[in-house]
Amino acid sequence: MSKQVKVAIVGGGPAGLFCAYELLKNNIEVHLYEKTGGVGKKFLVAGNSGLNLTHGEELSSFVKRYGVNEARFKKYIEDFTPMDLVNWAKELGTETFIGSSGRIFPKKMKAADILYQWMKALKDHPNFHLHLKHELEYILDDGDLVFRHEHAQKIVRADYYIFALGGGSWKKTGSDGKWIDYIEKLGVETRKLKAMNCGFEVEWSSHFLEKVDRGFVKNVIVTSRGESARGEIMLTPYGLEGGAIYAISNFVRDEIDEVGEGVISIDLKPDLTFKEVLEKVTKRGKDSLTNRLRKGLGLDKVALALLYEVLDRKKAQVDKEYLAHVIKDCLITARRTRPMDEAISTSGGVCFSSLNEDLSMKINDRYYFIGEMLDFEAPTGGYLLQGCFSTAFQVAKSIKGKLNV
Numbered sequence: 423m424s425k426q427v428k429v430a431i432v433g434g435g436p437a438g439l440f441c442a443y444e445l446l447k448n449n450i451e452v453h454l455y456e457k458t459g460g461v462g463k464k465f466l467v468a469g470n471s472g473l474n475l476t477h478g479e480e481l482s483s484f485v486k487r488y489g490v491n492e493a494r495f496k497k498y499i500e501d502f503t504p505m506d507l508v509n510w511a512k513e514l515g516t517e518t519f520i521g522s523s524g525r526i527f528p529k530k531m532k533a534a535d536i537l538y539q540w541m542k543a544l545k546d547h548p549n550f551h552l553h554l555k556h557e558l559e560y561i562l563d564d565g566d567l568v569f570r571h572e573h574a575q576k577i578v579r580a581d582y583y584i585f586a587l588g589g590g591s592w593k594k595t596g597s598d599g600k601w602i603d604y605i606e607k608l609g610v611e612t613r614k615l616k617a618m619n620c621g622f623e624v625e626w627s628s629h630f631l632e633k634v635d636r637g638f639v640k641n642v643i644v645t646s647r648g649e650s651a652r653g654e655i656m657l658t659p660y661g662l663e664g665g666a667i668y669a670i671s672n673f674v675r676d677e678i679d680e681v682g683e684g685v686i687s688i689d690l691k692p693d694l695t696f697k698e699v700l701e702k703v704t705k706r707g708k709d710s711l712t713n714r715l716r717k718g719l720g721l722d723k724v725a726l727a728l729l730y731e732v733l734d735r736k737k738a739q740v741d742k743e744y745l746a747h748v749i750k751d752c753l754i755t756a757r758r759t760r761p762m763d764e765a766i767s768t769s770g771g772v773c774f775s776s777l778n779e780d781l782s783m784k785i786n787d788r789y790y791f792i793g794e795m796l797d798f799e800a801p802t803g804g805y806l807l808q809g810c811f812s813t814a815f816q817v818a819k820s821i822k823g824k825l826n827v
């Protein structure tokens with residue numbers, strides 16, 4: 423490489439930071455622009471509930487988590503695998519472990535310690551230039567980027583531009599999705615940002631609200647539009663949250679968008695067949711309904727409150743088949759998604775149809791897109807961060823290929 427090549431990365435989340443890390447290995451001059459006063463703010467938020475870096479499952483099932491984008495992500499994940507992510511964490515001094523659910527977490531280090539080591543590695547490199555409080559405002563017709571920095575505008579020209587602007591949730595971390603307009607003007611198609619991995623609003627009865635403030639029901643299977651997830655759900659005064667709900671949230675959300683409400687089926691006893699549930703509720707014939715459900719099936723106060731929200735109790739006293747049926751298929755109607763700002767991630771964003779396989783723009787391959795601003799959905803479980811790292815790796819690999827380094 424004769425002339426020093428300059429790459430401008432916009433957005434200091436995990437995708438932008440990791441792309442910088444990879445490019446610096448090959449002596450490329452990297453300028454990273456971040457609109458807030460610090461980097462990795464959403465990464466730090468993710469760390470508050472246990473930083474789930476990636477997942478230990480087989481790659482063949484791992485890539486299925488990217489739904490309609492499975493084929494595309496297969497290539498990205500194969501090029502930078504969960505094991506590569508684990509090894510990168512090790513490079514920064516972070517040992518990881520696989521939890522019982524298969525999720526991979528740092529052993530000791532907190533997200534803030536990892537970010538500190540990560541930034542140290544970047545800042546120690548003479549070719550790394552960090553520009554905080556630089557907000558990309560628009561892109562000029564000739565392709566230069568215009569940033570706002572301390573009440574002044576700054577024009578930036580580079581050989582390659584990488585956008586890593588994030589999704590549209592948790593605005594206070596900097597990712598506000600405001601980029602849609604100027605990115606579209608650049609000539610890429612985008613899809614409206616929508617909440618993903620989000621909770622839902624349910625119109626509970628006043629009786630339910632008296633009984634339950636917040637509570638978990640563990641080990642259930644939830645289903646929406648034929649797609650199921652097992653895990654825990656959290657009942658709140660406004661509706662439903664929790665890992666299992668997040669995993670099917672795109673299906674519930676789409677049903678609400680299409681027909682005005684989304685039906686979630688909850689199997690409260692997924693390890694028992696309908697026949698086994700029926701036997702257990704029939705056996706304790708003399709017990710009250712509540713005792714039959716408590717002692718016979720081990721349903722606690724919170725699970726009972728949920729069941730009673732749906733159950734016709736008089737009918738259930740005499741019709742055990744009906745009772746068993748509702749236990750296996752307790753139908754709750756979700757009225758709305760919770761506000762997008764509360765969601766763990768968003769779907770929508772830059773459409774792959776406008777991009778080459780290496781994530782550069784079809785009409786100008788000096789512009790690239792990585793991370794959550796791409797139009798992909800994945801459940802929680804480490805698939806979001808892995809998606810950000812793998813797309814960042816892909817872009818660094820493409821630029822290095824073009825430079826022959």
Ligand SMILES: Cc1cc2nc3c(=O)[nH]c(=O)nc-3n(C[C@H](O)[C@H](O)[C@H](O)COP(=O)(O)OP(=O)(O)OC[C@H]3O[C@@H](n4cnc5c(N)ncnc54)[C@H](O)[C@@H]3O)c2cc1C
Pocket residue numbers: 432433434435436437438455456457458461462463464465467468469471472473474475476556557558559586587588589591592595596597598601765766767792793794795803804805806807808810
């Ligand atoms: C509560 C919560 C928990 C989570 N837990 C996990 C988890 O355990 N595992 C997991 O895999 N994922 C998790 N995620 C998701 C994960 O954090 C995100 O998918 C990831 O941070 C996205 O990375 P990114 O770099 O694409 O975008 P972001 O992290 O959103 O970074 C985008 C950056 O771009 C900057 N930016 C935006 N606009 C401009 C502009 N105009 N000019 C300059 N800079 C700009 C922003 O300030 C921000 O710093 C969690 C998310 C949340 C909210």
